[in-house]
Amino acid sequence: MALVDRQRVATSSAAGDSRRSVRFFNGSAFERAFAGLCLAAALFVLLILGGFFVSLTIGAWPALAKFGPAFVWTTTWNPVTGVFGALPAIAGTLITSAIAIVIAVPLAFAIAIFITQLAPEWLRQPLGVAIELLAAIPSIIYGMWGLFVFAPVFRTFVQAPIIALFDNVPVLSSIFSGPAIGIGMATAGVVLAIMILPFIAAVMRDVIATVPKRLKESGYAIGATDWEVARAIIIPNCAGGLTGAVFLGLGRALGETMAVTFIIGNANRITANIFAPSNTIASTIANEFQEAYTDMHSSALIALGLLLFVITFIVLALARLMLKRISS
Template sequence: MAVTTPAEASPRKPVSRWFAPTDKFFHGLTFAAAVTVLLLLGGVIVALIEGAIPALAKFGFGFVSTQAWNPVKENFGALAPISGTLITSFIAMLIGVPISIGIAIFLTEICPLWLRRPIGTAIELLAGIPSIIYGIWGLFVFAPFMQRHVQPALINAFSGVPVLENLFAGPPYGIGILTASLILAIMILPFITAVTRDVFETVPPVLKEAAYGLGCTTWEVARSVMLPYTRVGVVGGIMLGLGRALGETMAVTFVIGNAHKIQASILGPGTTISATIANEFTEAVGDIYTSSLVALGLILFFITFVVLAAARIMLLRTNVKGA
């Protein structure tokens, strides 16, 4: 016959009830944190719109369709900074993404164990270098190298080739769109590589072993197994790098040339939205000048939002097709 102790006979509240107030507090705290982020984002948008209204009201659509930039006459157009931002980011991604994914595949599938940690540490150190250091290095080391060796070779190689002749034309300044794009490619490489390597390591070994067992090569395993399995993480890393490229300021300011002019050649000087703001905000005199710079910031915010939204939609469609 079982004997009931006084402790067992006395009614007790479930353990979960004791933690109910703490759990509610935790839910409230996390909800407040999420709402705070939305409020901060909304405050930034409102401030940008409010500051950009004078310039947008004066210039209208012409602000984004013209490249005139004359602070003396208070005539401003954002086409040159917008095109410079998009072109440099596109070239940087075109160069940086394949290299980053290749490095991640090498580290996870090919690299010897004794070499993985040194290479991984070197990549992480690249991510920690301040952008102004990249800019100084680009101006005093990389730009002279481009001027003496790379740009003359490109000009001679594509001389007489339709389209490409204009794309790689002009005197070798050293600084310019191409130099800024290469610096950006170097800067985004560690971010994309680190994220891609981490998501590649989450692929179940049994999937890769099965593919190797069927006779697949390392390239086929990476293309048909690793990339499809980790597509969401890889795209997330690419978007992280693209966000860095779109908003990078100091490194680009040092090497792009800061010329408010659209040129057919990517060897010529140009400018970006962030470089224009950094160069001229402290010298802005007058409401229209300041408002034009704030409007540039609003445009950069809009471009970043559109790019991230498009990436999100692409991921949703990819997941639906995969399901």
């Protein structure tokens, strides 16, 4: 029966596609014009995406031709000697984004569950509006707040105690080491987490709201707790959407510029200490592009932008593959 049902669905889908194709070619002039306009808009997006890639490749070609693939894993970035390597910026980008995702995802999921499942009716709308307003704050405001307000608090109440706690612990003493200066990769990661939290929470809230109410009520009817309903009913039914929300936040974290530039310290080095200053691809471009006085320096910065473009594309491609696997 299941096979027959699938065959019927496939036949119905094929018939629907055929009818849409016939309507596209044989419909009225207005319908054809509307369909052509929609097609042009879709192709325009692909054209813009291809234009970005081509322009970045052309601008980055002198640096890529000179340094080759070694540009990706070279650690030296010296505009004076004309030697450029992207590894410190890549490492800083990935580390700060990973910190942000680890912090933001559990909080966003808890917020979404609270708004959709636990909050009273009079509180759901104000909380939803607050999340959307938090997402609308410009990134430079986050950066200024992080530098002047959060960094001193983080230094005094988080960095200093953790450094003292793990001072003589093997391995951890190298990950959490001093001095406590407030700015660094950990600070940037926490501020990024605060920035991407409303985006992830808002998408998760909308996704969880699509779960049929009868499924959740059936769970409560057999005595399941809120956590059991979330684990056994909500997550399996909207795993794809929840995963998409996580990757949406990750994409935002990877490309963030101004907030990270304020608080990461902008030191071109690779270190295991997450409290130490570092830089990211976006912060390096923002700091140096106006001061790039040689063509090779400018080309290297554009090559960093191309790498960020490729990294973001890979992340989104992995997200699509994961969503496809979850759906299947």
